[in-house]
Amino acid sequence: RRKEDIPLLAQHLVAQLAERHSRPARFLSPAAIDALxxxxxxxNVRELRNVIERAxxxxSGEGIERHHLAPYPLEQRARSRGEDTITLPVGTPIEEVERRMILRTLQKTDNNKTRAAELLQISLKTLHNKLRHYREQGLLPGGE
Incomplete structure (x- = not known):
């Protein structure tokens, strides 16, 4: 399939699968279409159908957003662009996953907290609060 065929095909699949599963989804956001x-x-189409069906x-609403497509197309896109990834064992506590993601993002941004917060899609205040918590708990490497 050509890339320009994807929006129409994906929208058709959303309508078909939402009806089949009695779900409220009706459309794909522009960001979701970009990710697709x-x-x-x-x-090919079978793979696209599986991703749309999961989304x-x-x-829970009418609009399928980019994060509903995660992790598959987004992981693939990150790999194709050569971005860093973090691999963690199944069963890693979510707090530890979050901490490692924050610290790795800070490392990737050369400790630019504003940029890291943007990449993590959290506020700068939230990032500072989490770092303060990690510091208080002795969870920051190298005494940061």
Whole structure:
């Protein structure tokens, strides 16, 4: 399939699968369409259908957003752009996952907290609060 065919095909799949699963999803956000179009879809239409079906099922509103498509197309896109990834064992406590993600993002941004907060999609205040908590708990490496 050509990339320009993806929005129409994906929208058709949203309508079809929302009806089949009795879900409220009705449309894809522009960011979701961008994420779908950026993926190479080696599995073709079947793969696209599976990703859309998962998004339809987990979406609680009418609009499917980019995060509803996660992790598959987004992980693939990150890999294709050579971005850093973090691999953690299944069962890692969510607090530890969050801490490692924050620290790795700070490392990637050369400790630019404003940029790290933007990448993590959290406020700068939230980032500072989390870092203060990690410091108080002795969870920051190298005495940061």
């Amino acid at each position: 179009q950026s993926h190479s879809w080696p599995g 339809v099922i987990i979406c």
